[in-house]
Amino acid sequence: MPVKKAIVEKALPVKLLILDVDGVLTDGSIIYNDRGEETKHFHVRDGHGIKMLKRAGIDCALITARSSDVVFHRARDLGIELVYQGALDKVKAYEDILKKTRLAPHETAYVGDDVVDMAVLKRAGFSVAVSDAVEEVKERVDYVTEMPGGGGAVREVVDLILKVKGLWDEVMDRYLD
DSSP: OOOOHHHHHHHTTOOEEEEOSTTTTSOSOOEEOTTOOEEOOOOHHHHHHHHHHHHTTOEEEEEOSSOOHHHHHHHHHHTOOEEEOSOSSHHHHHHHHHHHHTOOGGGEEEEEOSGGGHHHHHHSSEEEEOTTSOHHHHTTSSEEOSSOTTTTHHHHHHHHHHHHTTOHHHHHHHHHO
16 A cells, blocks of 8 residues: 555654553553563564664654563563653653764654653654554544554554665565575
């Protein structure tokens, strides 16, 4: 399916993909076992997409209002170094990321799913909502994924960015040899 010109213009400058966690990298479920330990389900294709993105020279960061050891472990597995947990003020975390990376807002993409993400979505150059995001968010973003949070939405965004930037074939060569 061809990508709309407005989406291409927003995605082309992206050098950093920033993700919310619960509802974006996960389906939003928070599961506790009998010992009170938290678990989350992550989609393997989302993780592989993040690895592909990083190999193509585009970094990834996480901003989440919650704090969880599970997120720490997943970020470490994916090589994500910019991780902001317990970020009740997501704008402050976003601004710190811009400062550390020396990127301009138009060089960032942000994927969210709920009203707590709207202030960052408004600031990012390319704003994305997962398909099962709340309506208030979906109405205010540049792109809404076909896939739900925790179900391949991140991979969909990664593939879109890589294709728009002309990096898809280069990334795919690794798998076709």
